[in-house]
Amino acid sequence: MARIQLQNVKKAFGKVQALDGISLDVKDKEFFVLFGPAGAGKTTILNCIAGIAMPDEGVVKFDNDVMNLIDPAHRNVAMVFENYALYPQMSVYDNMASALRSKLYKTDEAEIKERIMWAAKTMKMENLLERLPSQLSNGQKQRVAMGRALVRTPNVFLMDEPLAHLDAKLRNAMRTELKEMQANLGSTCIYVTHDFMEAMALGDRIAIINEGKIVQIGTGDEIYYMPCNEFTAQLMGDPQINIVKAEISGTDKEYSITIKVNGEDVVMALPSDSGVYSKFSEINPDVVDLGIRPQNVKYSFEPKDGYFKATVYSYESIGNKSVIVAECGDYQLRMIAPNGLNVAIDSEVYIRFELDHAIFFDAEEKTYIVRYDEASFIALAAAKEEE
Numbered sequence: 001m002a003r004i005q006l007q008n009v010k011k012a013f014g015k016v017q018a019l020d021g022i023s024l025d026v027k028d029k030e031f032f033v034l035f036g037p038a039g040a041g042k043t044t045i046l047n048c049i050a051g052i053a054m055p056d057e058g059v060v061k062f063d064n065d066v067m068n069l070i071d072p073a074h075r076n077v078a079m080v081f082e083n084y085a086l087y088p089q090m091s092v093y094d095n096m097a098s099a100l101r102s103k104l105y106k107t108d109e110a111e112i113k114e115r116i117m118w119a120a121k122t123m124k125m126e127n128l129l130e131r132l133p134s135q136l137s138n139g140q141k142q143r144v145a146m147g148r149a150l151v152r153t154p155n156v157f158l159m160d161e162p163l164a165h166l167d168a169k170l171r172n173a174m175r176t177e178l179k180e181m182q183a184n185l186g187s188t189c190i191y192v193t194h195d196f197m198e199a200m201a202l203g204d205r206i207a208i209i210n211e212g213k214i215v216q217i218g219t220g221d222e223i224y225y226m227p228c229n230e231f232t233a234q235l236m237g238d239p240q241i242n243i244v245k246a247e248i249s250g251t252d253k254e255y256s257i258t259i260k261v262n263g264e265d266v267v268m269a270l271p272s273d274s275g276v277y278s279k280f281s282e283i284n285p286d287v288v289d290l291g292i293r294p295q296n297v298k299y300s301f302e303p304k305d306g307y308f309k310a311t312v313y314s315y316e317s318i319g320n321k322s323v324i325v326a327e328c329g330d331y332q333l334r335m336i337a338p339n340g341l342n343v344a345i346d347s348e349v350y351i352r353f354e355l356d357h358a359i360f361f362d363a364e365e366k367t368y369i370v371r372y373d374e375a376s377f378i379a380l381a382a383a384k385e386e387e
Contacts, residue, residue, distance in 0.1 A: 002062045002155040002188055003028045004049060009058035011044055011212075018044045020212040022058070026156075026190060031182050033203030034192045036235070041212040042192040043082070046158045049190065050077050062155055073104055078149035079158040084141045086133040086148075093129040096120075096148045105152075112151075119147040122177060124170070138165040150181065157182070157189040163198065175201045196238050200224070208232050225377045226359075230289060230366040233359065239294045239323050239334045245363060246290040252281040257290060257355075262329040266308045271356045271372070279360075279370040288369065291359035297335035299324060300350045307350035315343040326351060 004026040011019040018041050026032045034042040047053035048060055051072035060067045067075055078099070086095050096116045100107040107115075120126045123143045133141055142165045149157055163171045163178075179202055182189045193199055199206050200220040208215040208223065216228040220236075227233035234240045246257040255270040255277060270276065300307055310326035310333065322337045326349050333351060337343075359371040371377070 003064075004156055004188060004190065005059075005061040005064075006045070006048070007059040007061070009045075009048055009055045009060065011041075011048060011053060011055050017212050019048070019055070022212070022214060024207060024214070024217075026188060028063075029186050029188055031179065031189045031191065031202055031204045033199045033206045034190065034209055035194065035196075035199040035203075035206050036209035036215075037194060040209040042194075042209050043160050044212075045209070046079065046160055046190065046192060049075075049156070050079050050158055051075050076105075076155045077158055078152040078154040078156075080142075080145050080149045080160060080162040082160045082162075082164065084133070084145045086141060086144060088133050090132070091129065092125070092131050092133075092136070092144050092147075095133070095144055096151055099148065099152055115151040116147070119150045122150065122181065123147045123174075139167060139170070142166060153185075155188070157187055157191075159189065159191045161192055161194070163193075163195075178202060196236060200236075208235065221377070221380065226368065226371060226374065228368050230291070230361050233291050233361070233368075237293060239336075241359075242292050242294065242297065242333050243361070244290045244292070244331060244333075245287060247287055248280060248285050252277055255280055257288075259290070260329060261308050261310060268353065268355060270358075273356070273372050275374045276360070276370050276372055283369070285363070285369075287363040289361040289363050289366065290353075291361060292353050292355075293357065294323065294334040295336045296354040296357040297333060298352045298354065299326075299335050299337070301347070302350065304350055304352070307352045310349055310351055312343055312345055312347050312349050314345065315341070324349065 006022050006024040009019055009022040022045060034045060036042055044053060048055050051070065055068065087098065090098065093116060096119065097112050099105055100112045120129060123146060125140065125143050128136065128140060142162060146162050163174055166174060175198060191202060203220055205217060206220055206223055207217045210231060216223055216232050223232060224236045227236060230243055244259050246259045248255060248257055250256050256267055257270060258265050258267050310328045312324060313327040313332055314325040316323045317339055322339050322341065324335050324337050324343060326333045356372045360369040361367060362369055
């Protein structure tokens with residue numbers, strides 16, 4: 001397998017700058033996830049690695065060998081496209097065997113059959129091998145495209161949202177299978193997704209991509225607990241993080257924040273934390289953006305000490321949990337609740353923040369300042385890096 005490096009790669013399509021100085025270093029045998037919204041440039045990165053697209057500037061390397069002038073056939077990559085790219089006149093079996101029968105990667109037919117049967121069993125499609133693509137559902141076509149890549153032994157697997165068209169049950173099962181297969185094959189894998197759960201479940205490391213630029217690279221835990229800015233914080237989480245403008249007051253021995261709820265001031269004392277307090281003492285902000293995840297917002301339908309009053313805007317059941325959205329004037333707050341609650345829209349709800357889980361961002365730049373217990377997360381990340 002291979003170490004994949006991109007150095008200051010730029011790519012434009014007309015006036016649209018798809019990639020704007022992308023630099024990546026994907027380790028050998030790493031499962032690396034490119035995560036971001038639609039149109040961020042994730043697929044263009046894969047195309048530049050595969051040789052389908054040529055960078056306008058920058059260098060693509062495999063194991064320190066520059067690949068810019070190497071044609072796609074000789075890069076030995078296996079790519080799963082979002083649009084399947086199956087040969088319509090070939091059966092599923094022949095589609096999966098096509099690369100192994102090419103002049104460049106000619107393989108014995110007995111070995112081809114062995115690899116195909118293994119991939120078909122893994123993808124749960126043994127009964128589809130004699131069918132044509134026109135006889136398959138979209139989900140089945142995607143499994144064939146994945147199987148065609150898995151029978152290869154390439155330098156790198158490039159996967160462009162390969163689970164997007166699978167049903168929920170198979171998608172969840174395939175997450176586990178993909179991670180196990182990659183580990184067993186000892187392969188380098190670069191995987192594109194815009195699904196937060198997929199990125200967290202699969203990636204050894206994750207690169208957040210937005211508007212053709214890398215926003216942050218790190219493990220799932222690093223990015224989730226210490227996002228570099230508000231964009232990343234909102235991207236990493238479902239339901240997404242609550243961000244509220246807050247005034248800071250106090251000294252290096254005691255701080256409090258004030259937020260507006262329906263036009264009224266709500267003052268909350270900040271729990272003592274040496275990292276948070278020393279950071280506030282250092283930069284002395286008047287206003288910050290307070291980030292608090294929905295699971296750290298507590299609620300009651302009866303008045304309680306330390307809780308402020310809001311109004312229920314919506315109540316939505318999403319499987320094994322529900323989400324209450326509370327109206328607070330100029331903004332809304334999301335919080336997690338169990339299923340089966342009898343919640344009336346426009347009723348009163350009383351809310352408290354677990355501030356010892358808060359994340360603070362610069363109110364103007366929207367960049368990360370500090371979070372509670374930051375030192376523990378940094379130490380945990382360092383320990384994982386050593387492993």
